[in-house]
Amino acid sequence: MTAFEVAHPIPLISEMTHKMLAAEKVCNRAGFRYTPNSAPVLDGMSLTVPEGSMTALIGASGSGKSTVARLIARFYDVGEGRIEIGGVDLRDMSEETLAAQVSQIFQDTYLVSGTIGENIRMGRGDATEAELAEVIAQAGIDEILARLPEGLETEVGEGGVRLSGGERQRITIARALLKAAPILLVDEATAALDAENQAVIAQTLHHMRGKCTMVVIAHQLSTVQMADQIAVLEGGKIVECGTPADLATHSGPYARFLAQRQEASGWRITPVG
Template sequence: MIGTAEELMGSSSGMRGQIVWFALAGVAQGGVFAALLPLLRALLSGDTGGALPWLAVAAGCAVLSALLLWHAANTGYVVGIERIGDRLARRIGEHVVRLPLGWFTAGRAGRLARLTSTSVQDVTGIPSTLLQQIVMAVATPVTVIVVTFFVDWRMGLALVVTAPVALAVFAWVSRVLRDTHGPEDHAHAEVTDRVVEFAQAQQVLRAAGRTEEGWTTLDRALAGHRDAYLHKLGRASRPFGVYVLVVELGFATIMVMGTYLALGGSLRVPDAIAVLILAARFVEPLIQAGDLGGMFRIARVSLDAIGEVMHAKPLPTVSEGPIPADATVELDDVSFGYGERRVLDGFTLRCPPGTVTALVGPSGAGKTTVTRLVARFWDVDSGAVRIGGVDVRELPTADLMSRLALVFQDVYLFDGTIEENVRLGRPDATDAEVRRAAEAARLDEVVARLGAGWETRVGEGGSRLSGGERQRVSIARAVLKDAPIVLLDEATAALDAENEVAVSAAIAELARDRTVLVIAHRLSTVAAADQIAVLDGGRIAELGTHGELLAGGGRYARFWDERKRAAGWRLAAS
C-alpha cells in the first residue's frame, strides 16, 4: 500500500519512517508488560523493596512508549496532511489538466469531487491512524511472545502457534471482504452525481412539472447505496465473527494451559499470573486487527480510485513545436469514433484562413466531433488535423489553445463576477480592452441594466443569467482572447428575438478576419458562409457555396427547402 501511494505521489511519502517510530513505541509498550514478571515475583514473595526497581522500569517504559507514540502520531499528521494529502491533491490536479477534454464527461464530475475530498482524506489518515494501529498490533504481540519465552518456553510456543492461525483466518476474512468496498464506493459516487444533477436540473424539472421524476432518479441512487452498504455489512459481520472466535479460542487455550501448568507445579504462580496478563495483552491487538482490516480496505479502495484517474492516459504533448504558417484549418482523411461507434470515416476538409465554413447535416453526423478534434479534445484514430500546416499533435497545448477561441452552446460560467468571467479569455487585458470586447459582444447592454454592473455575480454555471446573456459573456470572452481561429456552435435557436439579434451581431463581429468553423443553425449564417460542408455518414457529402449547392439539387438543396418551409411556419388563431 505504501508503494502504491508513493507511486501515485511520485515521491517518498515518509510513511516508512513512521513505521519505525510506531514499532519502537510498540516495543516500549511491550516492555511495560515484560517488567510485570519480576515485579509480580517480588510482590508475591513479599519483597516490596525488590519490586520498586521493576515498577520504575515499567513506568519508564510506559512514559517512553507514550512519548514515542506522541511524536509518531504528530509526525503522522504532518506527513499525512502536508506531504501525502497536499502532494496527492496537486498531482491529481496536474494530471487532470493534461487529460483530453473528452475525458470530462458529466458522470465524472461527482466522482472527481469525491476523489479530491473523501478519497484523498482517507489516504491522509494512513500515517497517523492506520499505520499506528497496524504496527502496534504487530510490535506489541511480538514483544510479548519474546518475553513469554523467557518465562516458559511452552507458553511462548502456544502464543507462537496462536499468532499464525489468527493471521491465516484474518487473511481469509480479507479475501472474503476484498470486493465489498468497491461496489459501495461506486454507489456513493453515483449518489454524488445524482445529487449534483438534481440540484442543477431544478429549473428544467420544475418548468416541465416533473420534479417527482427527478427525485425518483436520486431516490434510486440512494436506495442503491443503501443496499450496497447493507450488503457490505452483511458480508463483513460473519467472517469477522469467525475471526474473533478463533482469537478468543486461542486465548482460552492459553489460559487453560497456564492454569494446568501452574496446578501441576511446573509453572510458578507469579509466572503463571504474569503469562496470563501477557496473553491478554497479546490477544487485544489481534482482535483490534479485525477492525483494522476494514480501515485497510477503505484506504485500498481510495488508493485504487485515485489510481484509476492517475492512470488515465493524457494526450501526448510536446514542449516545443513548429510555428503554424497561418490560420488554415485542415482535416485530412480523418477517422474517429467513440468506442465501437464510428463517427468520422475518411473525413477531409480544408478551411482557408479568414473564411467561414458552415457545417450542416443531420443530428449525429459528426459536426460537433469535427470542432472537438480541431481543439484536440481527443486525438484522431487515423489521419491528421492541422493548423497552418502543422499537425495539432506537434503543437504544445498552450500554443494550440492560444490560437483557438471556443464558443459552444453549453456555456459554462464560473461563480464570479461578469468581468472575471470575461477576463478568462485574457487575464492580462486592460479594462479598456475588456470593455471593447463586451461592446463587440453586445454584453455592455446586459451590464448596463444590472444593478451591480460589472460586479454582478453570475451564480454557479451562470445560473443567474439567461441563456442569451451567457452566450454574450462567452462571445465577449472569445473576442477578448483575439485568437485567429474560432470554433463556434451557433445557439440562436433557443434564444428570444432580442437576444438572437444581439448574439447574431456579436458572432458576426467575432468572425471578422478570422478562420471560423461554425455548426450553423440559422439560415442566414449558412447562406453567408464562404463554404458549406454537408456531413452525412461520417464524410462530407457535399461541399461548396450556397449558390453552388442549391444549383446541384442534392442534400443541401433539400435541407434548404425544408428549413425555408419551417421558417415560414406561424401560429394562427382558430
C-alpha cells in the same frame, strides 16, 4: 493501429511550440468514435478550411458536426488521419500554442467561479478597459450589467449558476471577442436560447467574418448563406462541399436543406373562426 480513437483525455504536449501559425485547418481522413462498441462518428472525413474564411457545417443530428468542432479544439484526438492547423498536426502542438490559436462559443462552455469581469478577461488578461468595454457592448452585456448592482464585479458562481443560460452565453461571446484568436469555433445551437442571443450570435459572426478563420455549426439559413463554403455531413463524412451559390444549383443535400428552410419561412398561422 485501430481505425478509430476511443474518446479519452488528451495527452498534454509541451516540448514543441509553434507561434503565428497560418489559420488554415485541414481534416485529413479523420476517424473517431466515443466508445469501443459504438459506430464511428467520423469515418474518413476530409475537409480543408482556408485561412480567413467562414465554413458552415450542416447536417442532421448525429452526423458529426459537433465532433468536428471539438476535435479541432482538441477536446479529443483522432485515431485515424490528422487534423492540422497551418500544416502542423494538433498532436504536435503544445497545449499553450493550441489554446492561443482557438476560441470557442459552444453550448457547454464553462464559467469559472469569480466575477463577470474576470470571466471575460480570461479571453485576454492584458486587454485595456476600452477593449473590455467594446466587447461588452458587442455581446450585449452592458444591458445585463445595468440591472446588476455589482456590475462587472457580480459573482457568477461555480459554472455560472447565478446567471441565466443567455447571460452565460453572452459572457462566452465577449470572452471570445476579446481573445480575438485566429480561429473561432461556433455552435449556433446556442442561439436557440432566445431571439436576443440569436441576434448577438449573428452580429458576432458578421463582426468576425474575414478577421479570423471560422467554423460554424449552423442552423439558421441566414448564417449558412453568409458562409464562404458549406460542408454537408452525413454518416461521418463530407458528402457535399462548396459555396452557397454553387450548391444551391445542385440537386443535393444542401438544395434540399434550402428548400425546407424556405418552405418553413413561408408558413403562416391562419385564424380559425
